[in-house]
Amino acid sequence: MYARLTTFRVKSDKFDDMRRWREENQTRIYGQPGLREWVGLMDEHGEFTVVAFFDDEQAARDSMPYVRSLWGEIAPMIEGEPTARFVEVMGGDGIATRGVVAA
Numbered sequence: 001m002y003a004r005l006t007t008f009r010v011k012s013d014k015f016d017d018m019r020r021w022r023e024e025n026q027t028r029i030y031g032q033p034g035l036r037e038w039v040g041l042m043d044e045h046g047e048f049t050v051v052a053f054f055d056d057e058q059a060a061r062d063s064m065p066y067v068r069s070l071w072g073e074i075a076p077m078i079e080g081e082p083t084a085r086f087v088e089v090m091g092g093d094g095i096a097t098r099g100v101v102a103a
Contacts (some may be wrong), residue, residue, distance in 0.1 A: 001089040010046035014077035034059025
């Protein structure tokens with residue numbers, strides 16, 4: 001299993017807009033090719049981290065054109081450009097991923 005770590009900062013006056021956008025676009029977010037599961041984390045300062053789980057590295061990288069189109073939609077709500085890193089998932093007992101359990 002492989003993960004894409006994405007980070008960006010949400011503008012302080014756009015927290016509610018970001019939450020609403022996420023709720024309204026959940027199905028589209030899961031439309032990323034090869035995406036199994038994702039977790040979005042936001043601190044009180046608007047620093048947002050997304051951990052998106054994929055079957056393998058190729059799927060994680062192949063999803064980038066799709067996710068860039070989603071980033072384009074949230075651009076008015078964030079500061080700067082999101083950054084993405086790709087990492088191997090080394091463990092995670094109990095992480096259910098769309099019907100698959102990571103080992």
